Amino acid sequence: MSSVSESFSAQNPSAERIPAAERREQILAAASQVFGARGYAGATTDQVAQAAGISQPYVVRMFGTKENLFIEVIERSLSRLMTVFRGEIAKTDPQAADPADTDPAYTDLLSARLGRAYIDLIEDRGILLSLMHGFLTGHDPAIGAAARTGFLDIYRLLRDEAGFEPDQVREFLADGMLFNTLLALRLPDAYDNDEAARELMDCTFRTKLDLVLGASAAHWSEETA
Amino acid sequence: MSSVSESFSAQNPSAERIPAAERREQILAAASQVFGARGYAGATTDQVAQAAGISQPYVVRMFGTKENLFIEVIERSLSRLMTVFRGEIAKTDPQAADPADTDPAYTDLLSARLGRAYIDLIEDRGILLSLMHGFLTGHDPAIGAAARTGFLDIYRLLRDEAGFEPDQVREFLADGMLFNTLLALRLPDAYDNDEAARELMDCTFRTKLDLVLGASAAHWSEETA
DNA sequence: GTCTATATCTTGATAGAC
DNA sequence: GTCTATCAAGATATAGAC
Numbered sequence: 001m002s003s004v005s006e007s008f009s010a011q012n013p014s015a016e017r018i019p020a021a022e023r024r025e026q027i028l029a030a031a032s033q034v035f036g037a038r039g040y041a042g043a044t045t046d047q048v049a050q051a052a053g054i055s056q057p058y059v060v061r062m063f064g065t066k067e068n069l070f071i072e073v074i075e076r077s078l079s080r081l082m083t084v085f086r087g088e089i090a091k092t093d094p095q096a097a098d099p100a101d102t103d104p105a106y107t108d109l110l111s112a113r114l115g116r117a118y119i120d121l122i123e124d125r126g127i128l129l130s131l132m133h134g135f136l137t138g139h140d141p142a143i144g145a146a147a148r149t150g151f152l153d154i155y156r157l158l159r160d161e162a163g164f165e166p167d168q169v170r171e172f173l174a175d176g177m178l179f180n181t182l183l184a185l186r187l188p189d190a191y192d193n194d195e196a197a198r199e200l201m202d203c204t205f206r207t208k209l210d211l212v213l214g215a216s217a218a219h220w221s222e223e224t225a
Numbered sequence: 226m227s228s229v230s231e232s233f234s235a236q237n238p239s240a241e242r243i244p245a246a247e248r249r250e251q252i253l254a255a256a257s258q259v260f261g262a263r264g265y266a267g268a269t270t271d272q273v274a275q276a277a278g279i280s281q282p283y284v285v286r287m288f289g290t291k292e293n294l295f296i297e298v299i300e301r302s303l304s305r306l307m308t309v310f311r312g313e314i315a316k317t318d319p320q321a322a323d324p325a326d327t328d329p330a331y332t333d334l335l336s337a338r339l340g341r342a343y344i345d346l347i348e349d350r351g352i353l354l355s356l357m358h359g360f361l362t363g364h365d366p367a368i369g370a371a372a373r374t375g376f377l378d379i380y381r382l383l384r385d386e387a388g389f390e391p392d393q394v395r396e397f398l399a400d401g402m403l404f405n406t407l408l409a410l411r412l413p414d415a416y417d418n419d420e421a422a423r424e425l426m427d428c429t430f431r432t433k434l435d436l437v438l439g440a441s442a443a444h445w446s447e448e449t450a
Numbered sequence: 451g452t453c454t455a456t457a458t459c460t461t462g463a464t465a466g467a468c
Numbered sequence: 469g470t471c472t473a474t475c476a477a478g479a480t481a482t483a484g485a486c
Contacts, residue, residue, distance in 0.1 A: 039264060136409045178402045
């Protein structure tokens with residue numbers, strides 16, 4: 001994107017004009033990080049603006065309201081997540097005819113692959129965390145509705161497209177929620193100092209631990225405040 | 226508590242004086258509900274005050290800061306949760322000598338009982354939800370530290386006092402996090418209108434479903450806004 | 451122990467120029 | 469397409485009376 005000039009001042013220095021669609025995605029990416037770290041209520045539109053390198057009113061101008069921006073962030077996260085899942089399903093199941101009639105070995109393999117793909121999503125810290133904050137904002141009418149719909153869409157994808165039994169879906173989702181919670185808690189930061197944290201993370205993230213710890217260190221150290 | 230007089234005006238009408246300790250617990254109980262519904266950043270000290278039937282400055286006066294109030298709410302939730310778990314452990318295991326060397330049937334039974342006890346805690350909606358919001362506020366230095374410590378305390382309780390293997394703890398915690406998420410999402414409200422919601426809740430809450438649905442209807446209908 | 455009044459800061463949103 | 473200036477509302481915290 002817009003080169004070195006931004007590294008000093010967060011504010012768009014020469015007010016460079018870029019296409020609205022591109023700017024939109026820039027803002028959404030920035031908002032995803034900010035909302036993921038602080039939640040809907042805890043984040044400000046100004047923090048998003050700074051992260052995107054533009055002015056606060058422009059953020060509001062482009063998305064109407066903070067609430068609407070958050071909803072678009074959630075929908076973007078859901079879209080990415082489901083795209084990734086569908087990719088794994090397609091990759092794993094090149095010749096299965098009936099997704100409702102699958103053998104146990106297949107769903108076990110697919111479950112492992114989807115789990116790995118989920119963990120890979122951590123590379124962009126904002127996706128899973130802003131989603132999680134969306135789920136926790138069920139109280140807000142508009143956000144709550146979007147969050148419920150999205151969550152149930154994931155449920156149906158796992159059941160109908162991946163061919164999981166309801167109880168397999170439940171287990172998969174449960175692991176995901178623990179995963180998200182450990183990330184939000186920033187437990188990776190305690191990995192070196194607490195044996196319980198270490199043990200829990202070892203058994204939660206297993207082979208993908210390096211990715212989690214590495215992404216964590218890189219991510220949090222960049223934070224503004 | 227202070228009887229009928231409060232049903233009209235939320236504000237303590239005649240400024241009735243009650244012992245500080247009792248008032249403290251009143252405020253904590255109210256704050257637990259409010260923070261549980263809206264999270265730390267989303268809740269206001271005034272909402273807590275109204276829920277407790279006193280003035281906003283008095284809430285701040287008694288707890289110093291909103292942040293400190295939230296931390297005390299979290300600690301109260303943790304304390305209740307751990308007390309309940311310890312009660313189940315004691316009840317289940319009257320004669321086991323070495324908690325580190327337990328047979329599978331025992332941990333299965335205990336796990337089921339702890340799970341049931343956890344679901345029972347939903348009767349007070351604030352406990353699990355304010356805890357969950359605490360976990361999601363790992364970004365705040367003070368709150369994050371309290372949340373991490375508390376989470377790890379629960380981990381150690383399950384491992385050392387309940388005698389679970391790390392992987393059993395992981396699974397138990399994962400179910401708990403899914404449980405909390407479904408509550409925060411207010412999925413119980415969608416039970417009648419969405420087959421996926423119904424299926425997921427049926428298999429998550431099983432025999433305790435009545436409790437979840439009942440408590441939900443009763444709880445949310447009482448809400449102020 | 452508890453309230454009223456209020457200072458002060460933050461923040462989402464609008465107006466309007468370039 | 470993007471910014472500066474600014475308003476209005478809301479929220480935490482303090483002061484001080486009763």
